[in-house]
Amino acid sequence: MKLVIVGGGGFRVPLVYRALSTGQFAGVIDRVVLHDADPGRLTAIARVLQTMPLPAGSGPPHLVTELSLDAALPGADVVFAAIRSGGAAGRVLDERVALDEGLLGQETVGAGGISYALRSVPQMLVVAESMRRVCPDAWLINFTNPAGMVTRAVQTVLGDRALGICDSASGLVSRAAAAAGVPLAEGSLAGVDYVGLNHLGWLRGLTHDGVDRLPALLADPQRLTSFEEGRVFGPDLPRLLRSVPNEYLFYYYFHREAVRSLAGATETRGAFLHRQQDQLYTELLTAPEPFAVWEGARRAREEGYLAEARPDAGDRDESDLAGGGYERIALAAMRALLTGQPAELIVNVRNGSALPTLPADAVVELPARLDRAGAIPLAAGPPTSxxxxxxxxxxxxxxxxxxxxxxxxxxxxxxxxxxxxxxxxxxxxxxxxxxxxxxxxxxxxxxx
Structure with a gap:
């Protein structure tokens, strides 16, 4: 099986490659092609992968780099797309133009997300058209932000062979279930009631042994604030909403505080990443141990994630920092689509009739069952008003x-x-x- 990663010079590609080389996903893919329009970034990430420590006996896929999209795609069974149109410098401008108006410039939410989408969507439509021409039977798993908008756009070309993923919803469910004492079986979302759009969703139920355990969690401030989203929103708001919001809803429920925090920061999130990446990719091209350099940068990036939502919380917990969400969801989706081994995952998928009050062609973020037939949303209760x-x-x-x-x-x-x-x-x-x-x-x- 062949995987093509469009945006193969991206920072998080090593997470995917490591997961393909060991553990439950090893052997599903035997060829990986990294495509990127930037040869320097492509070479840098290839060096990270080549020096990545792997357990004895692991079998990493054969790795190829390719600057031409049409040369990368032939024979692809699945394509991961994670591009950043305009690069890190574009993200800085997305943030700054909005902040100059006193508004939110976050890359997926608000004005910054609209600007980013106006660049991302045309570029991703080129990818989709190339896939339709070169590898029409391949699946597209999209991570390119804003993921919901981009997935909706590429579905106009590829139909249901395109879906989107994001790790924030699945991370919320895992953390809340652990706090509520609800065991989640691998590949199953039984008892999970989550509804929304990408970066705009709510966990509304966690049923185990016939009892919804979420109300008790919401009524217990100590348990609620033991995990990331409970700390971001505090104990009162989730209780009032009777649900735990996705962390990105911080920008909606605490908009004034978010803008104030971002406007008063010494540098925006985009500016930090731009500065870090300028230094990092240069260093990766010459460092004797590129993987160690990359790993240190990964930790620094994770520490600063959504920092404006945690002004008094200090460093993030180790459980919030552990790498594993992004690649686990992507590869679980890939395995289900390619092998037919079913999995239930929260993905960005065409609504169809799942939520009748929303358009059928809307891309919603819901628990879905994935297999060779694609992603089918599971039954979902209607959204509240x-x-x-x-x-x-x-x-x-x-x-x-x-x-x-x-x-x-x-x-x-x-x-x-x-x-x-x-x-x-x-x-x-x-x-x-x-x-x-x-x-x-x-x-x-x-x-x-």
């Missing part, structure tokens, strides 16, 4: 962004900024679009 309202608002933004990116329609892009619930003024929305067009001249040219 609050959940439905917020999801519908954000879906309207996603629809406008995808239309703007597919049809080069500036009015649709402006409509996306106007409609977003975290952008509080139509005048500000107009200034944001102008600001992003100035920061990214290719965006202004795109409309023409």
């Amino acid at each position: 609050h959940q439905l309202g917020l999801m519908a608002q954000v879906l309207a933004v996603e629809e406008a962004v995808v239309n703007a990116a597919v049809h080069a329609d500036r009015d649709s892009a402006l409509r996306a900024f106007v409609l977003h619930p975290l952008i509080d003024s139509a005048h500000a929305a107009s200034r944001l679009l102008l600001g992003y067009e100035h920061a990214f001249p290719d965006l202004a040219a795109f409309w023409k």
Whole structure:
């Protein structure tokens, strides 16, 4: 079986390769092709993989690097896509233009997410069209952010052979279940009630032995604040909502505090990563032990993740830092799709009739059963009025962004900024679009 990683020079590729080489996923893939348009990044990550320590007897897949997408894709059984259009420097601009307006510039939420999507979607449509032409039977597992919007766009080309993944929802379920004393069987989400969109979801139930254990967890501040999301939201808000929100809902429920924290920071998250990556990739090309250098950088990145949501919490717990969510979900999905060994995972999937109050072509984030037939959402209870309202608002933004990116329609892009619930003024929305067009001249040219 052949796996192609588009964005193969990306920072997290070593996590995937390590998981393919040992443990439960070893042997599923025998060939890995890393594709990236940046030869320096591609070489740097290849050096990390070549010096990665693996247990005796492990069998890493054969590794190839390829600068041409069309040369990388033939014979692919599955494609992972994790590209960053505009690079780390683009993320800095996404953040800064919004913060200059006093608004949130996070890369997937708010104005920054819209700007990022306007670059990501056209680039990912090129990948999807290449796949349809070169390897039409391959599966596309998308990690490119904003994952929900990008997955919805590429499904217009690849249909249900494209799905998206994110580790934040699965991480929430694992941590909350452990705190509630609910055992989760490998490959099963029985008793888990989670509903939402990418980076916009809620854990609403954890049933075990016929009893929903979530209400007791919500009523116990000590247990609730023993894991990441409980610390981010505190004990009161989850109790009021009767659910545990995905960590990214911090930007909605504590928007003012998030903007204040980001505006007062010595550097934004994007600026930190840009600075780190400039140094890191240069060092990886010459360091005698590239893997050790990469591993140290990984830890530093994880320490700063969502730091604005933890102003008083200090360092993250070791359980929150452990690498394993991202690649575990991706490879579990891949194995189910390629081998037919079923798995239940929270993925970004076409809604169909799963949530009748939302459009059928919306991409929702729900527990789903995956096998050779694809990803089929499991039965889900209807969203509450609050959940439905917020999801519908954000879906309207996603629809406008995808239309703007597919049809080069500036009015649709402006409509996306106007409609977003975290952008509080139509005048500000107009200034944001102008600001992003100035920061990214290719965006202004795109409309023409």
